[in-house]
Amino acid sequence: MYIGIDLHKETCYATTLDKEGEIVDRREFKNEREEWEKFVEGIPRDSKVAIEACSYWYPVCDFLEERGIEMVLSHPSKTRIIAEAKIKTDKIDSKNLAKLLRADFLPRSYIPSKEIRENRELLRLRVQLGKDRTVVKNRIHALMAKNGVKHEFSDLFGVEGRIFLKEIELAESQRIARDVLLRQLESVDKEVEFVQKRIAIVAKGDEVVIILMTIPGIDYYSAMIIKNEIGKIERFPGYKELCSFAGLVPRVHQSGNTRWEGHITKEGNALLRWILIQAVHQVVRYPGELRKFYLRLKKQKGTKIAVVATARKLLRVIYCMLCRKENYRYERKALTESKLKRLEKTAC
Structure with a gap:
């Protein structure tokens, strides 16, 4: 069987084709584990499942791998038959995925191992935390500039720089803003340190x-x-x-x-x-x-x-x-x- 699934956050629409390309099943179900369990009960284990790469495919991949069902990840920008369709619905998308899969014309995306997927999530979290920290620092810089505060620190957020920031005399509203931002910065710093350690543990000996x-x-x-x-x-x-x-x-x-x-x-x-x-x-x-x-x-x-x-x-x-x-x-x-x-x- 060749199965194309249009995957969304809340729902899935599946179209199943037999070896001759005839539609043998069409169904919509919730994107929940119990619903997936019901769905796979009715399909042969040698079936192939095509899903377009999106934000929700990781758990589906793990679920199908555990049950010995092959999953093919479709490259979204290269699956032109879907992107260029004049009429675009979940039903049509899933059917086209199944047809391309059966004909072996489906542009495939690389499916990394579960270990690599886990590492990617950890690393991307660290990248995002770095961006969050930069946002907070920029807001502190803006607050200092707004209040005409000058400094000669090479790193305003080093030990001495932070002491300087805490001791600046400001109007009450500005002082509250400064204190909130410094607490946010300390919180993000702790999270960065925690995630950085987890990354180091994984990296050690690799x-x-x-x-x-x-x-x-x-x-x-x-x-x-x-x-x-x-x-x-x-x-x-x-x-x-x-x-x-x-x-x-x-x-x-x-x-x-x-x-x-x-x-x-x-x-x-x-x-x-x-x-x-x-x-x-x-x-x-x-x-x-x-x-x-x-x-x-x-x-x-x-x-x-x-x-x-x-x-x-x-x-x-x-x-x-x-x-x-x-x-x-x-x-x-x-x-x-x-x-x-x-x-x-x-x-x-």
Whole structure:
């Protein structure tokens, strides 16, 4: 059986086709475990289930895997038959998924292992906490500017800076706002520390993470993001496919003999692209081919283009390192040891 399921937060609509492509069942049910139990009772275990990638597929994947039912994850932007349909309903969407699955024309998305999915959730939580902390800090900066407060601290949110913030004389309403924001900052800091420790515990002893940490500018946190966003390196035939996955390849327009390359597509994995660009700002401070490449391109085309191009080159280096299971050619062993000690300390 070939089953297409249009999955939503509250409901699901399933269309089942037999080997000849005839519809043998159509049903709508609630997206609840009990309803899923009833649904799978009536389908053969050798059935294939197609679901379009969305925010709700993780628990469904786990549920079907536990029961030995194969799930195929459809790539949403490439499933053009659904996106371009003039009439779009749950019934039509599920039918088209089933038809594409039966014909083996369904554009598939990679389904990472449960371990990788868990790690991704943890890492994305840490990224979000970092954004939350930045928002609070910016609000404190704005409050200080509003009240004409000047300071000479290199880090206003270090130990001495926070003492300074707490002791500033402000009007009552402004003082209340400051105290609330400082408490929010302390709360987010504690959550960051907690999540960071969990990440360190997972990273400790991970072979891929250790290899990635030999690159200057990549610590265990960056390495964990890179490793888990990539997943299995073997799924990429070459470094070009990996760079495309990260959205670090230029847009190409070609007509006849004319070929034009524009800015990067930004259609790939945004988190992987972001962490690579962050890493570039650090790695180019150290001697090596990446630094030479960056400085040469910066002189020719400017900083922004040089950073993105170096991020693409860094990802190419990472691809080779992971395929060969080799450390970074220009590794600074003292720096790597320092990062490993910091990892051990955080994980304790």
